[in-house]
Amino acid sequence: MIIVIVVIATYNKLVSYKNRMQEAWSGIDVLLKKRHDLVPNLVVTVKAYAAHEKQTFEDITRYRAEAMQANETATRIESEAGLGQAIGRLMIVAESYPELKANINFLELQQQLSAIEEELSLSRRYYNGTVRENNIYVERFPSNIVAVMFNFQKGAFFEIDKNVKNVPEASFLLKIKN
Secondary structure, three states: OHHHHHHHHHHHHHHHHHHHHHHHHHHHHHHHHHHHHHHHHHHHHHHHHOOOOHHHHHHHHHHHHHHHHOOOHHHHHHHHHHHHHHHHHHHHHHHOOHHHHOOHHHHHHHHHHHHHHHHHHHHHHHHHHHHHHHHHHHHOOOHHHHHHHOOOOOOOOOOOOHHHHHOOOOOHHHHHHO
């Protein structure tokens, strides 16, 4: 009888962790969709000034399409990391065009992107915390036995790609406030 109670309690806790993880991901998903909606406007605005930056525009378009079509969390995370890098490169390109930096539409898009990225950062931290708690419980004994019995899986962390560190930092956010 005690074993049945322990299994039920453990199962319920695993369900709770899984649902928290899914709820946290849905918050990230909303922000990623906002970013996806903003990106085409940003690209069109920059393209008018920097038409020769074709590779950057193609990368953004490709990563955005991949991210929007990805069904698995891990695949989506990878595509979003690529999109983030490409957006960073786009902002660096924009730094080279003083007339673009003075464009009101571009400044508004930058501000919106900045706000979305800040919210995304907070949501990513929350999501990763729920993934950590879930993964600990899925791997820890004796809950790992119940997790295997009922096919509970570890979650995928939403990490910034290690290569992002090699991308020069865009300082456009500081210029908006000046």
